[in-house]
Amino acid sequence: ESDPVSGSIVCVSCGFVVNDVSIVSELNFYENSFGTSTVIGQFVPGTGPKSFSSSGRGMPMGHTRASRDITLQxxxxxxxxxxxxxxxxxxxxxxxxxxxxxAARTNFISGRRQNTVYAAC
Structure with missing residues (x-):
């Protein structure tokens, strides 16, 4: 699957990143108590910085997959x-x-730093 926002090409079966052309400056996902996620950060593509904005439903504009799927991927x-x-x-x-x-299904990851949870798993 190709993500036009980030420029990444990702295998939807296994999650392997085939091509990742974006430079990311500390991109994080924040999950609130309702289970929706918001991207916090800024992509820096070859054409210059592009800020994320939220669609009001916890997902960046232009994304169609559920935030939980993005978090799991x-x-x-x-x-x-x-x-x-x-x-x-x-x-x-x-x-x-x-x-x-x-851990994601049981909301254990909510309010915890993602990198810490990855390492703990």
Whole structure:
């Protein structure tokens, strides 16, 4: 799937980033108590900075997938990256992704720093 906002090409089956051309300056997702997520940050594409704005439903404008799906996909990518850097087997990485998915369903991740939750999983 191609994301025209970020310029990324991501496999929707496994979450692997095939092509990532954007420079990101500390992009974070914030999830409120209602379970909706908002992107906090700024993309810096080759044409200059572009700020995010929210559609009022907790998702950046132009995105059609549910915020929870985006959060889970981002977690999958980040957890895979951490596992790769630490030479952790793929099976362990997949288990960590399942743990994160469970944590998201039970609202354990709400109000916690994403990187801390990724590392804990």
């Amino acid at each position: 981002m977690a999958k990518i980040r957890i895979s990256g951490i596992a790769s850097q630490l030479s952790i087997p793929i099976a362990v990485s997949e288990s960590a992704q399942n743990i994160y998915s469970f």
